[in-house]
Amino acid sequence: MAKIDKKALGKDPITPVLVQDPHVSGRSARKPLEASIGQEVRRLREQLGITIAKLAKAADMSSGMLSKIENGSTSPSLASLLALSQSLNVPVSALFRQFEQSGAATFVKAGEGLEIERRGTRAGHQYLLLGHAPHGDLVVEPYLITLRDSSDVFPVFQHEGLEFIYILEGEMVYRHGDMTYRMKVGDSLFFDSTTPHGPQEMLDLPIRFLSVISYPREG
Numbered sequence: 640m641a642k643i644d645k646k647a648l649g650k651d652p653i654t655p656v657l658v659q660d661p662h663v664s665g666r667s668a669r670k671p672l673e674a675s676i677g678q679e680v681r682r683l684r685e686q687l688g689i690t691i692a693k694l695a696k697a698a699d700m701s702s703g704m705l706s707k708i709e710n711g712s713t714s715p716s717l718a719s720l721l722a723l724s725q726s727l728n729v730p731v732s733a734l735f736r737q738f739e740q741s742g743a744a745t746f747v748k749a750g751e752g753l754e755i756e757r758r759g760t761r762a763g764h765q766y767l768l769l770g771h772a773p774h775g776d777l778v779v780e781p782y783l784i785t786l787r788d789s790s791d792v793f794p795v796f797q798h799e800g801l802e803f804i805y806i807l808e809g810e811m812v813y814r815h816g817d818m819t820y821r822m823k824v825g826d827s828l829f830f831d832s833t834t835p836h837g838p839q840e841m842l843d844l845p846i847r848f849l850s851v852i853s854y855p856r857e858g
Contacts, residue, residue: 672753674711675737676720681709683727683734697726714754735771745770752783764788775856782850786811789841800854802832809846814839822848 684694695705699722707713708723715723724731752767765785771778778800786793786809795814804813810823815836820828823843830836832852 672751673708673714676715676734677709677711679734679736680705680723680727683729684709687727694723694726698722716754764793778854778856780852782852784848784850786838786841786846787844789844793838795835795837796832797835798832798852798854800832800852801829802836802853803827803829803849803851805849807847807849809841810843811838811846812840812842813837 684691691705691709692702695702698705698719700719704713704719705723708715708719720731720734724734727733747769750767752769754765754767764787767783767785769781769783771780804822805827806822806824808824810821813820813822813828813836815828815830816834819839820826821842822828832854838846
């Protein structure tokens with residue numbers, strides 16, 4: 640399946656990663672996000688009265704992959720979530736309904752954020768979504784971004800809203816419009832994200848930084 644540019648998805652809410660229930664055991668306790676998505680996909684599929692094979696074909700994925708998603712044993716990509724929501728005829732946010740019912744707190748264990756595909760995602764570049772506010776007038780998306788490979792030209796981003804980045808590890812030159820900033824551990828940058836921006840030069844790899852994007856929710 641072709642990778643889908645996150646920007647092209649509009650303002651459909653993506654993954655609210657909410658507080659883990661300490662009473663849940665086994666695989667669900669270790670990966671509550673994947674388990675809840677899987678349970679909701681299965682519930683919606685059964686509600687429509689269709690088989691795994693039929694839904695998998697509609698979503699352009701293998702039956703084995705869909706079975707893993709329903710069992711909570713794999714983390715679906717954003718492209719897969721979009722394909723499933725379209726095949727089930729529900730908004731992407733419907734796949735996270737069980738999280739929304741859990742409350743508004745967000746708790747993500749180290750390394751367990753949802754890995755998503757964005758323009759610029761490739762080998763050596765990782766985006767982990769750490770949480771999402773499913774309600775309210777403002778959408779806030781916190782990411783942990785890791786860059787391990789400087790061989791590729793990094794894309795320039797431009798999107799609605801405001802963005803804040805904070806460097807946790809490494810050093811890079813970051814461009815915002817016609818300005819560049821040499822950023823190292825502890826440095827931060829807050830900017831209007833409608834202006835073209837993005838890493839321009841990798842100086843000390845790996846580079847890890849927090850990126851918090853906010854924009855008005857449509858509708």
